[in-house]
Amino acid sequence: xxxxxxxxxxxxxxxxxxxxxWPGKEGDHLxxxxxxxxxxxxxxxxxxxxALGTPHRGADGRIDNAVMVLHGTGGTGKQFLAPQFANELYxxxxxxxxARYYVILPDNIGHGGSSKPSDGLRMAFPKYDYADMIEAQxxxxxxxxxxxxxxxxxxxxxxxxxxxxxxxRHPGFxxxxxxxxxxxxxxxxxxxxxxxxxxxxxxxDPVWNNGNYTAQPLNGLRTAxxxxxxxxxxxxxxxxxxPTRAKAEEALAAAFATRGxxxxxxxxxxxxxxxxxxxxxxxxxxxxxxxxxxNSADDxxxxxxxxxxxREVKRMPRARFILIPATRxxxxxxxxxxxxxxxxxxxxxLATP
Numbered sequence: 001x002x003x004x005x006x007x008x009x010x011x012x013x014x015x016x017x018x019x020x021x022w023p024g025k026e027g028d029h030l031x032x033x034x035x036x037x038x039x040x041x042x043x044x045x046x047x048x049x050x051a052l053g054t055p056h057r058g059a060d061g062r063i064d065n066a067v068m069v070l071h072g073t074g075g076t077g078k079q080f081l082a083p084q085f086a087n088e089l090y091x092x093x094x095x096x097x098x099a100r101y102y103v104i105l106p107d108n109i110g111h112g113g114s115s116k117p118s119d120g121l122r123m124a125f126p127k128y129d130y131a132d133m134i135e136a137q138x139x140x141x142x143x144x145x146x147x148x149x150x151x152x153x154x155x156x157x158x159x160x161x162x163x164x165x166x167x168x169r170h171p172g173f174x175x176x177x178x179x180x181x182x183x184x185x186x187x188x189x190x191x192x193x194x195x196x197x198x199x200x201x202x203x204x205d206p207v208w209n210n211g212n213y214t215a216q217p218l219n220g221l222r223t224a225x226x227x228x229x230x231x232x233x234x235x236x237x238x239x240x241x242x243p244t245r246a247k248a249e250e251a252l253a254a255a256f257a258t259r260g261x262x263x264x265x266x267x268x269x270x271x272x273x274x275x276x277x278x279x280x281x282x283x284x285x286x287x288x289x290x291x292x293x294x295n296s297a298d299d300x301x302x303x304x305x306x307x308x309x310x311r312e313v314k315r316m317p318r319a320r321f322i323l324i325p326a327t328r329x330x331x332x333x334x335x336x337x338x339x340x341x342x343x344x345x346x347x348x349x350l351a352t353p
Contacts, residue, residue, distance in 0.1 A: 022086055022098070024052040024105075028113065029144030031136065037277070040126035047140045048113030050077045050105040052090065053098035055147075066102045066147045068137070068174070070159025072181075072336075073271050074263070076112030077105025079337070088339035095339075095347040101151065106140055108133045108158075110271045117266040123211035125270065129277045130158075134165050138173075150174040152350060156336035157181050157301075158271075164280045167287035167316075176349050178292045181299060181336035183308045186279040191301055194231055195272045198224040202265050211266050221263055225256045234298045234332040284315040291319035292349040294342050296335040298326035 027049055034045035058064040069080050080086060089096040096103055107114040109128045114136075117125040126132075141147040153174040155163035160182035167177050187195070205220030207213050229252065242248040295302050295309060302308075304323055313321040324330060324341050331338050339346070 020083070020087055020091075022052055022081055022090055024050045026050050026113075027144075029140045031139050031143075034136070034139075036126040037129055037131045038127050042115065042126060044115075045109070045136060046113070046115045047109070047136050047144070048077075048107040049140060049144075050081075051145070052103040052105070053101050055102040055145075062149065063102065063145075063147050064149070064151075065100060066104060066141075066145075066150050067096060067152045067154065068104045068106070068141065068150055070106070070137070070153065070155035070162045071108065071111070072157030072159055073274075074111065074268065075158075076107045078112070080105050082337065084338045084340070088343050089346075095343050095350055102147075104141070104145065104147070106137055108162075109136050110267060110274065116264075117211075117270055118264040122266050123269075125266075127273075128270065129274050130161060130165060131169075131277065133274070134162060134169060137162070137166075138170065148173075152176040152178055154178040154346070155180065155182075157333065158275070160336070161275070161278055161280075164284075164287070165278070167289065167291070168280045168283035171286045172289065174289065176290045176292070176352065177287065178294075178346060178349055180294045180342070181296065181302060181333055183295075183302055183306075184284055184312050185281045185308055187275045189306075190303075194227055194301075195275065198227055198272050199269055201227075202269055205265075208265055211269075213265065216261070216263075217265050218261065221261070221265060221268070222256055224263070224268060226252065229255065231300045232333045233300075234326070234328075234330055234335075236298070236326065236328055237331070240328060281312065284312060287316045288318060290349060290352045291316050292342075292345055293319055293321045294324060294336070294345065295321075296324040296326065296330055296332070296341075298330050299333045299335070301333050 029047045031045040033041055033043060035041050055063045056065040071077060071079055090098050109132055110116045153163045153166050160179035163177045163179040164184040166174055201223035202208055202217060202220035205217035207217035208220060242251050297304050309321045313319045322345060324335055335341055
């Protein structure tokens with residue numbers, strides 16, 4: 001959802017500081033004959049990544065300072081270069097000080113520089129799900145980068161869900177988990193409904209033409225973008241920043257004009273539907289490493305009224321759940337990427353043996 005939610009930049013307060021330069025290494029890991037959970041295969045699956053910092057090898061020759069940070073639906077690894085994240089975390093003495101940590105930022109299947117429907121297959125692209133994304137991440141780490149253990153996995157939104165899946169599918173691969181802005185249960189209720197609204201809106205646009213469009217189906221994509229603004233924003237901030245009908249409508253139109261048009265419809269259909277099989281809840285007891293799980297009280301997608309977090313956190317013996325109170329300064333669902341709200345807690349997690 002991060003790509004569509006990026007248009008919230010025009011609806012929310014300006015970023016806290018100018019972007020710094022964070023030199024890194026970009027690359028592609030190619031996986032031959034990748035088999036998807038659906039049974040479909042690709043002769044070659046490309047996983048793009050950005051790596052910051054330098055890998056350190058311990059006495060046993062293994063890389064011992066790697067951290068993987070996972071983006072949300074529609075995002076890319078490069079979103080974690082944004083000032084509200086990077087400027088708070090990567091500098092000297094900060095929680096992910098790049099002089100200490102090797103930070104790996106993948107683009108998941110269907111996103112960014114990795115293989116995706118818009119590369120040419122369109123709706124014939126394999127119907128990937130989160131399990132496929134997790135396996136591609138694992139293959140990138142182990143086969144592509146030589147990483148067989150992580151100091152931590154930090155995940156936002158979809159990446160938050162991936163962190164829970166890593167904990168249940170590969171217990172102990174990551175020594176710590178930091179899932180931000182999600183629930184470890186099946187996507188259902190309002191959360192599934194708004195995703196299905198986006199899928200239906202795109203497919204109902206005649207221009208979509210079963211995925212064989214010659215121009216992007218902008219009516220469907222506009223509806224998708226508008227729903228994402230509602231789902232991702234802080235209602236208190238939106239009311240304060242745009243207190244009249246005219247200002248609210250102008251901001252919404254400007255947001256879609258500058259951001260929403262960059263989304264490919266088939267890519268969006270795939271990544272919004274990829275959560276369809278997600279449900280780590282039966283296996284949460286397998287997660288025995290320290291967990292820092294953070295949601296925000298103004299998150300439309302993961303409303304605290306459901307009480308899910310308070311129930312499920314008890315099943316993980318070393319898990320800590322924090323609910324960030326809603327204020328004029330929080331960012332709704334997008335609070336997950338504003339490190340000022342949680343970086344002290346992350347530092348505490350990373351110091352936990």
